[in-house]
Amino acid sequence: MIAASMEKSSPFFLRRINIGTSYCVFQVSQASQASEIVELSLLLKPVGGVPAPTSRAEYNAMEDKMLDCFMFLKRNLVSDWKDVGRYLRVPEAELSRFSKESSIGESIFQMLLYWQRKNASEASTESLVKALKKLNRKDLIEEITEILN
Numbered sequence: 001m002i003a004a005s006m007e008k009s010s011p012f013f014l015r016r017i018n019i020g021t022s023y024c025v026f027q028v029s030q031a032s033q034a035s036e037i038v039e040l041s042l043l044l045k046p047v048g049g050v051p052a053p054t055s056r057a058e059y060n061a062m063e064d065k066m067l068d069c070f071m072f073l074k075r076n077l078v079s080d081w082k083d084v085g086r087y088l089r090v091p092e093a094e095l096s097r098f099s100k101e102s103s104i105g106e107s108i109f110q111m112l113l114y115w116q117r118k119n120a121s122e123a124s125t126e127s128l129v130k131a132l133k134k135l136n137r138k139d140l141i142e143e144i145t146e147i148l149n
Contacts, residue, residue: 066116068147069125073140074109080135081108087131088115 077084081104085095090111098107098114116123125148132141 065148066125069128069144070109070112072143072147073112074105076140076143077108077137078104080137081111083135084128084131085111085115087134088119088127090115090118 082095094114098110129141
């Protein structure tokens with residue numbers, strides 16, 4: 001539970017109940033009125049230059065597309081996955097941990113999930129494409145672009 005206040009006399013409490021790639025939902029209550037709980041949705045920076053979604057269905061569709069990208073990369077990135085992780089600023093210790101704990105495909109998937117969770121709104125498809133461009137992986141970029149459209 002996170003405690004914060006806008007003024008010293010009116011504290012409120014936030015409890016995260018859902019998080020997506022471009023949004024986060026909290027339950028909010030004031031200490032003096034704990035029985036009155038409201039839900040607060042926060043929009044994060046739009047992913048990869050795509051317009052901000054306006055409904056929960058659009059959020060879910062965006063998350064599904066990112067998951068589709070991750071699943072595609074899990075099967076096709078293989079030899080360059082650690083370098084992609086480095087360009088995405090995933091720490092070496094985490095890359096090493098991922099490579100020891102699972103198969104290559106699962107290591108790639110876990111690395112991408114780690115990057116997405118640690119970077120929240122900054123973890124965009126645009127950032128992923130930039131990392132792939134640095135490794136000259138036009139083949140993967142074309143497929144990801146296809147998945148996103």
